Structure formats: C-alpha cells, structure tokens
Amino acid sequence: MEKDSENLADLFNMSDLPDEAFQPYWENIVVDEEKKKKLLNYCTMIPNLKGPQLVRNSIYGLVLLNGPSGSGKTSLLKGCANKAAEQTFQKKGQKTKYLEVDISRLFSEFLGKTMKVIAEAFRTVRLAACYHPVILQLDEIESLGMERSSLGVGDPTDVLRSVNVFLNELDRLRPCKGTLILATTNLETVIDCALLDRVDLKLHLDNPTKEAAYHILTKSAEELEQELNVRIPKSLLKEIVQELYPKKSDRTFSGRDISRLLVLSMTMNGHYRICAADVKKAIQILKEALN
Ligand SMILES: Nc1ncnc2c1ncn2[C@@H]1O[C@H](COP(=O)(O)OP(=O)(O)OP(=O)(O)O)[C@@H](O)[C@H]1O
Ligand SMILES: [Mg+2]
Incomplete structure (x- = not known):
C-alpha cells in the first residue's frame, strides 16, 4: 500500500x-x-x-x-x-x-x-x-x-x-x-x-520548415555562445540549413533533431568549437538514423 x-x-x-x-x-x-x-x-x-x-x-x-x-x-x-x-x-x-x-x-x-x-x-x-x-x-x-x-x-x-x-x-x-x-x-x-x-x-504541429529550422539553430547557437563561449558564425548556420534541405529533397527533420544538431557537431571533434566539417559529420549521422 x-x-x-x-x-x-x-x-x-x-x-x-x-x-x-x-x-x-x-x-x-x-x-x-x-x-x-x-x-x-x-x-x-x-x-x-x-x-x-x-x-x-x-x-x-x-x-x-x-x-x-x-x-x-x-x-x-x-x-x-x-x-x-x-x-x-x-x-x-x-x-x-x-x-x-x-x-x-x-x-x-x-x-x-x-x-x-x-x-x-x-x-x-x-x-x-x-x-x-x-x-x-x-x-x-x-x-x-x-x-x-x-x-x-x-x-x-x-x-x-x-x-x-x-x-x-x-x-x-x-x-x-x-x-x-x-x-x-x-x-x-x-x-x-x-x-x-x-x-x-x-x-x-509539423516538423519545422526550413525557415523555422534556421530559427531553432540560431537560438541554440546563441545558447552555446552564452553558456560555453562557442561561437558559430551565421554563415555556417545558413550552410547547415542548405545541407539539411537540399533543393530536390522533401525530407524534413524533427525539431528535436535540429535542436541537438550543434551540440552533436561539437562532440565530433571532442573540443568546445564547431567547424563545417563537424557539422557535416553530425548531419550524416542524423540522416543515417532516419534512413
Ligand atoms: N519547433 C520547435 N522549436 C524549437 N525546439 C523544438 C521544436 N520542436 C522540438 N523542439 C525541441 O525538441 C525537443 C523535443 O520536443 P518535445 O518533447 O516538445 O516534442 P514532442 O512533439 O512532444 O515529441 P514526442 O511526440 O516524442 O513526445 C525539445 O527539446 C524541444 O525544445
Ligand atoms: Mg511529447
């Protein structure tokens, strides 16, 4: 009881x-x-x-x-x-x-x-x-x-x-x-x-649109900068969105996937920084998990 x-x-x-x-x-x-x-x-x-x-x-x-x-x-x-x-x-x-x-x-x-x-x-x-x-x-x-x-x-x-x-x-x-x-x-x-x-x-509620994904990435970039001093240029965020949503694909990603993408990218190199190659690797992992 x-x-x-x-x-x-x-x-x-x-x-x-x-x-x-x-x-x-x-x-x-x-x-x-x-x-x-x-x-x-x-x-x-x-x-x-x-x-x-x-x-x-x-x-x-x-x-x-x-x-x-x-x-x-x-x-x-x-x-x-x-x-x-x-x-x-x-x-x-x-x-x-x-x-x-x-x-x-x-x-x-x-x-x-x-x-x-x-x-x-x-x-x-x-x-x-x-x-x-x-x-x-x-x-x-x-x-x-x-x-x-x-x-x-x-x-x-x-x-x-x-x-x-x-x-x-x-x-x-x-x-x-x-x-x-x-x-x-x-x-x-x-x-x-x-x-x-x-x-x-x-x-x-649907999976985020391309524009919403950019917004989510911007917010997580701001958090990473504030909390861990990791700077991510806006140009890299734009590249990420292009990589996630290529012209001929109608694949979408959940808000959950997008909101963890930058942190996941950071773990690719084991340091508190993020470069384009890290993000590419993280996106690859994300896409493979969805296939
Ligand atoms: N549209 C969005 N904008 C910002 N963050 C999002 C969005 N969608 C999901 N997330 C982030 O993804 C994570 C999971 O979101 P949440 O648990 O609200 O999804 P859910 O729809 O309830 O999922 P489930 O059906 O699996 O319970 C949270 O950390 C949330 O902040
Ligand atoms: Mg839920």
Missing part, C-alpha cells in the same frame, strides 16, 4: 505556475505564430469562462496537439501553461496548479488499477480547483483514450474500462471553473472518436 502511494506521488507531478524554469519553453519553441496565439488565447480565456451555463454546456476545456514525434508538442504546451498562469497571476495574484500525469506508466505499472489511478488524478484536479486554477497535462493521450472498437479479445478489459472512466471523468470536470486539460498525441488515428469529439481545440 505504501509502495502504491509512493508510485502515485511520482506519477502525478504537481507544481506551481508561473515558474521561471518553464519560461524558455514558450520563448524557444519555433512554431507558426498564429497557432501559438490561438492556443494562448484559448488557455487564458476558457478557464475563466467555464462557470456560466452557456459555456459549461458547450466547452470541455480540452486541447489536443497532434503531430510527429519531436515536433515540439509537449514543450509548447508547457510554455503555454506557464504563459497562461502568468496572466492569471498578474490579474488575480493566484498561483496555478500544474499537474502532469505520466500516462505511459499507467498500463505498465498500474495494470488492474488504472481506473483507480485515473479517477484519483481527476479527483486531485477537482479538489485543487476549489482553490486554484488547475492545468492537467496528459502526454501521449492515445494510450488512455484508445478507440474502443479496435480493442480485441486479447486486450485487457482494464484498457476498455479505462477509456470509459476517462470519458466520464472528462464529463465530470467539464463544469469546474478554472480547469484546463492539455493533451498531446502522435497517433491520433487510434484515439476513440468519443474522446476526439470532446476536444475543443485541436492543433497540428
């Missing part, structure tokens, strides 16, 4: 926002500005509106970001949660409770108890919502909301029941003012349609 509550404690990671440590998420993520704006507007307005009956009957307070792995979904939501909390704090002097649930561990470590864990997570949110605005972040939501018709006889009934419990809990949380659920997936096709139907705002 004690072991269970210990595990639950690190399954639900509750903290206070705004938090300075979360600030870079919003600033460093390079995605379409329109999407960022839509997301932030939703996250700042909806929790305040959830009280009135008109809104309560139409809005779930559920956002879903979908897109390939490493496109920045989790980072963008964390950044947005912090930004929305900042605005609430400025207006009302109120901290926002931020609860992250590690869904990937639900079925591996809590099989047979998943329904209890889901109900507990939502109970925690409802309780906290009596005193604070609350943001619940659920990454990889597909494991919690799997399309029920696709579940076969071999699947544990726990999985099927958990989807039902999850949907019910979403319905129960719906009228609670000041609550928001931010979810991500890179497997939208396996998500139950009843869950998708409850999503108010769905945004797709």
